Amino acid sequence: MTAARAHVGEFALSDADFATIARMTHAHSGIMLTDGKRQMVYSRLAKQVRRRGMTGFGPYVELLRNDADARREAIFALTTNHTRFFREDHHFKHFSKVVRPGLVEQAERGGRVRLWSSASSSGEEPYSLAMTLLGEDQAAGARLAQRDVAILATDLAPHVLATATAGRYPAEMAKDVPDRFRRAWTRAERDEMVIAPEARRIVSYRQLNLLEPWPIRRPFDAIFCRNVMIYFDEPTKERLLARFAELLAPGSYLYIGHSERVIGPAVPLFEPVGQTIYRRVA
Ligand SMILES: C[S@@+](CC[C@H](N)C(=O)[O-])C[C@H]1O[C@@H](n2cnc3c(N)ncnc32)[C@H](O)[C@@H]1O
Known part of the structure; x- marks a missing residue:
């Protein structure tokens, strides 16, 4: 099975689209999205693809290329915010x-x-x-x-x-x-x-x-x-x-x-x- 088809879900996330998302995220926030994060990227961004009524990641990534607000929103969704009170006390x-x-x-x-x-x-x-x-x-x-x-x-x-x-x-x-x-x-x-x-x-x-x-x-x-x-x-x-x-x-x-x-x-x-x-x- 190729990496492009490795995602069971309603949309396909191709290698090229994942690479574009990872590049944008790194350039804007410093966050590195290694291949191990594909499933996380898929599940967090599929919500946005669905919300925008798009047919898949292809048109969504095209939107990210051209629309700074959509790009920022995607990057915010890709941050991991886990924390708790008195963590590492x-x-x-x-x-x-x-x-x-x-x-x-x-x-x-x-x-x-x-x-x-x-x-x-x-x-x-x-x-x-x-x-x-x-x-x-x-x-x-x-x-x-x-x-x-x-x-x-x-x-x-x-x-x-x-x-x-x-x-x-x-x-x-x-x-x-x-x-x-x-x-x-x-x-x-x-x-x-x-x-x-x-x-x-x-x-x-x-x-x-x-x-x-x-x-x-x-x-x-x-x-x-x-x-x-x-x-x-x-x-x-x-x-x-x-x-x-x-x-x-x-x-x-x-x-x-x-x-x-x-x-x-x-x-x-x-x-x-x-x-x-x-x-x-x-
Ligand atoms: C895992 S949380 C850590 C929270 C807290 N410091 C703790 O240790 O519990 C990481 C936070 O870093 C933020 N973050 C990621 N990239 C950032 C950047 N380039 N500039 C500022 N904050 C960033 C995320 O939005 C996220 O809320």
Whole structure:
């Protein structure tokens, strides 16, 4: 059986059409679609072919060539947005123990505290960070939220940013949030867990493509870039890490995903200080 006919489904996805989709996706987002992703590409994009009343992938790929909006929509549909609250919780424990005390002091002295969740998906990561920064004492956390503290949360895909901005999650997700933070920074409302206004207020969501120029000038105290570099090729990862290094002052921190590592020209700029945790050196 040829690869072109390897897909059981209502439409055929030819090698040439798959290659075009993979090329466009890589050029726009850095995401690599290897042959192993064919079934995923098929199932996510067949919905769009059907919705547009098209007869197959041929005319759909032709549309993608000519219509930037349709192309963007396809690429957003091809992002993998899996996440959860306090995922890889050793990062939040490290942040709480090692980084937070200095940042709280900085904020209380009137200084500026800036954190970046750079592939935030639907908000679980930046809200976990917000809760960790505000701490378990609600009154002290509410005072801290009044200071100059902010978490920038960005992602390529607008559909996940819409969920993130709403700050409402199915109630069963509450099991991932440690009790002390759940009590302080969420409330139960019917079948939902709602993020408290103080935690929401310190997080700002923006759509941002990590491959494009960033409208960011001032440095961060910590950057979280977790479980997105796995989708990129090596040169893209290297460039990204070097750009993060530019936005981290010496002594500030970079947190990356469990299967990721610092590679390329940024290596001498980061000292490993924990499991997938790096400190920017001078
Ligand atoms: C698997 S999620 C990771 C979410 C979270 N950081 C975590 O570790 O739980 C990867 C996210 O990266 C986003 N993404 C993929 N390519 C991107 C790009 N070029 N620029 C910005 N975000 C991108 C996807 O939309 C997706 O929401």
